[in-house]
Amino acid sequence: MNFADVKALLNALDTASICDTNKNMRVIDPAIQPIQHGLKIIGRAHTVRCHDDFLTVMMALRDANEGDILVIDTQNSRRAVVGELFSTEAARKKLAGIIVDGACRDVEKIRELPMPVYCRNAYPISGTVNQIFETQIPVECGGVTINPGDIIFGDDDGLIVVTAAELASALPLAKEIQRKESHILKHMEQSESLFSMLNFDEHVDAVQKNRRSSLKFLVE
CATH class of the missing domain: 3.50.30.40 (Ribonuclease E inhibitor RraA/RraA-like)
Known part of the structure; x- marks a missing residue:
């Protein structure tokens, strides 16, 4: 390139x-x-x-x-x-x-x-x-x-x-991250909660119990 x-x-x-x-x-x-x-x-x-x-x-x-x-x-x-x-x-x-x-x-x-x-x-x-x-x-x-x-x-x-x-290495990943965030923002503009699109409660529970976990978006 x-x-x-x-x-x-x-x-x-x-x-x-x-x-x-x-x-x-x-x-x-x-x-x-x-x-x-x-x-x-x-x-x-x-x-x-x-x-x-x-x-x-x-x-x-x-x-x-x-x-x-x-x-x-x-x-x-x-x-x-x-x-x-x-x-x-x-x-x-x-x-x-x-x-x-x-x-x-x-x-x-x-x-x-x-x-x-x-x-x-x-x-x-x-x-x-x-x-x-x-x-x-x-x-x-x-x-x-x-x-x-x-x-x-x-x-x-x-x-x-x-x-x-x-x-x-970074460019294709960054492009996908920005695409996903743009998609999430469109959902939020339609009054959808940010937390409804995250595994937030599951992640917090895992962290409190010292289990390995990643905070992830549930929408593509």
């Missing part, structure tokens, strides 16, 4: 469904939040490491390809390494998004862009442009090690990092 097909499938899903297939998915620290809500971010990681200086981030922006996600490990920088001009250029180049484990600025202007930008916080002072650090190396972002080329999928629920192999 080529990556265009993968993106099309992910666009129809959400991070919650993907994570329901594997509780050990790599999830980036939820303190790293989207500046714009309602946008999905899907792409391959183009990684950057820097500290209070964004010259290397600019180099990565120059070198990144359409569909890439810039993943920036600021090593606990205080100063902003991404702002309005940088984000606008990334959108012009049709990058899939930017994720900063650190600060951005010009947040109000970035919020108007169609390309998602995630960061830990806003900070009005920018970094310097006097040091060269590293690009396209493994980085730490929100407590997760991200390698160049890793697939990142995010929405308002959070950001997950997966390999192509992990995604190949």
Whole structure:
């Protein structure tokens, strides 16, 4: 499956469904939040490491390809390494998004862009442009090690990092989970109780008696 097909499938899903297939998915620290809500971010990681200086981030922006996600490990920088001009250029180049484990600025202007930008916080002072650090190396972002080329999928629920192999296993299961949940919601919209579609009482009884059990939906 080529990556265009993968993106099309992910666009129809959400991070919650993907994570329901594997509780050990790599999830980036939820303190790293989207500046714009309602946008999905899907792409391959183009990684950057820097500290209070964004010259290397600019180099990565120059070198990144359409569909890439810039993943920036600021090593606990205080100063902003991404702002309005940088984000606008990334959108012009049709990058899939930017994720900063650190600060951005010009947040109000970035919020108007169609390309998602995630960061830990806003900070009005920018970094310097006097040091060269590293690009396209493994980085730490929100407590997760991200390698160049890793697939990142995010929405308002959070950001997950997966390999192509992990995604190949998760996609069909996530698609089925989302289909079933949509079916259940239709029943609920017709005033059917959620509990009538679950083995809830049976499961609670089993848990109270220390028996193995799984909470399951009874409708297909």
